[in-house]
Amino acid sequence: MNTSESAQDSSTSHSQELPEEFRYFREAVLHRPTDSTLDGKVEEWAYILAAWRQHLAHSRYRKHALKLLLPILDSYSGLCFQRYQEKGSADDLELTLRLYEEAVRETTQDSDDLLRRLEGLGLVQGMRYNQTKDLTDLDAILQTLKRAAELVASTSTYPQYLYFIGEYYKERYRLTRSSEDLTLTIEYLQDSVDRETSRKKVDALYLLGFMFRERYSYSDNNEDLKLAIDTWHAALDLMKLYEPDAPGLLENIGATFAQYYELSQSHAALEEAIPFWQRITAQLSRHSPILSACYTFLSYCCFMRYVYTDEMDNLNQAIEASEKAVELSLPNSEEHIRNLNNLGNTLKARYGVTAESADLNRAEQCFAEAEQMNKRVPAN
Structure with a gap:
């Protein structure tokens, strides 16, 4: 009625x-x-x-x-x-x-309707913020979410509210570039990860990894890059490789690891990365859009191990992975051009050791193909 x-x-x-x-x-x-x-x-x-x-x-x-x-x-x-x-x-x-x-x-604090009304208010505040992009509106959302989170602190939905608060602090950081907002983003997301037991943890881990990597731009601390990589690994452990978010995770892991290794020269991290990429390339479908990139990451890791071990087996593995990357990448694409150049570099490195003319000829062929394709691929 x-x-x-x-x-x-x-x-x-x-x-x-x-x-x-x-x-x-x-x-x-x-x-x-x-x-x-x-x-x-x-x-x-x-x-x-x-x-x-x-x-x-x-x-x-x-x-x-x-x-x-x-x-x-x-x-x-x-x-x-x-x-x-x-x-x-x-x-x-x-x-x-x-x-x-x-x-x-x-509505009184003990009312059963308070949470429902706070959720409705937060929804409408979010719509208003999407129109205004005003910091005051964003702060109002955060206040509403925090109050709602207090009401569910002893329930299984609490970690999800922490994640939402972390998301909005990330948005606040985007506007302010404040280190305090970045810290709060990480704290709320980490709290959500620590408490969440459902599949929803993946979202928090995914975003948390990005925020660790973002913090590196301020801290210059290599460990922030390592934290990002480890966090994305944890997210990947909760997923299937055919899920839509998996390619993005793998791309971020590979690119961030290369940056981390160049800075840290951590052989221990390299020894962990090689079996990881070997496992991923073995498990991914041949039709996966990320498979070529994963072979590129594997090639990079094997080549870096060759650099510090001077063992030819590592260089041979790097070349083999580069060959796979070239084979799987789309012809005339920017990725294919990069893969041809990578393969050429690894073949040229082996020629420097073995003086096998076949390696030099193949390397020069790769470079020539890449140059020709580069002329046909429009610049972004």
């Missing part, structure tokens, strides 16, 4: 028992305008809310009258939001936001 019907039914048989303020409100509801269209329904609830404000908002019965106000606000905000979705009016979004804010203010 809606609020207007409730006010009408409860007061018909007991009108003489109602306080004067409630009788006035009842009369206003009974004589409200009615219209079955969406615009008409919005106006109807606007009228009912105005009647509540006129007769009950400042009366001595206000505390009891809140039992009527909150359903009014719920219904009115729901219709305004529906109209915003249909017509896209900024005025409707603004009105919806104000109604949700009032509903949250008037």
Whole structure:
């Protein structure tokens, strides 16, 4: 039963028992305008809310009258939001936001409806922020999310709220470039990862890895790159290699590892990376869009191990992986050009040791093919 019907039914048989303020409100509801269209329904609830404000908002019965106000606000905000979705009016979004804010203010902390209203408020605040990109609106979302998180702190949904807060701090960091916002992003995401036990942990790990890598740009601490790599490894462990996010994870792991190794020259990390890429290339489907890149990463790691061990077996493995990368990459693509150059470099390195003319000839052929393709591939 809606609020207007409730006010009408409860007061018909007991009108003489109602306080004067409630009788006035009842009369206003009974004589409200009615219209079955969406615009008409919005106006109807606007009228009912105005009647509540006129007769009950400042009366001595206000505390009891809140039992009527909150359903009014719920219904009115729901219709305004529906109209915003249909017509896209900024005025409707603004009105919806104000109604949700009032509903949250008037809801007691122990109410079962508080979380639902906070979630609704956060949704509308997010839509408003998407339009304004204003820091004040972003801070309002964070405040709402933190309050909602407090309500579910002992439930299984708490880690997801921590993730949402981390996401919005990431957005705040994007706007402010503040190291404090970056730190808060990492803290909330890490807390979410530590608490989450469901498959949703992957999202938090994925984003957390990016934030560790971003922190490296400030810290110049190689360990931040290592943290990013380890975090993405943890995400990959929870996924199947055919899932849509797996190629992006593998690409980030490979590129970030190359950067980390160039800076750290960590042989221990290299020894961990080689079996990882061997396993990945063995498990990926031949039709995987990332397989060629994975062979490139494997080739890089094997070549780097050759550099510090001077063992030909490592150089041969690097060449073999480069051959696979060339074979699997799309002809005339930028990736194919890079792979040809990589293969040429590894073959030329082996020629420098063995003086086998076949290696030199093949290397020169790779470089020539890459140069010809490069002339045909438009620059980005």
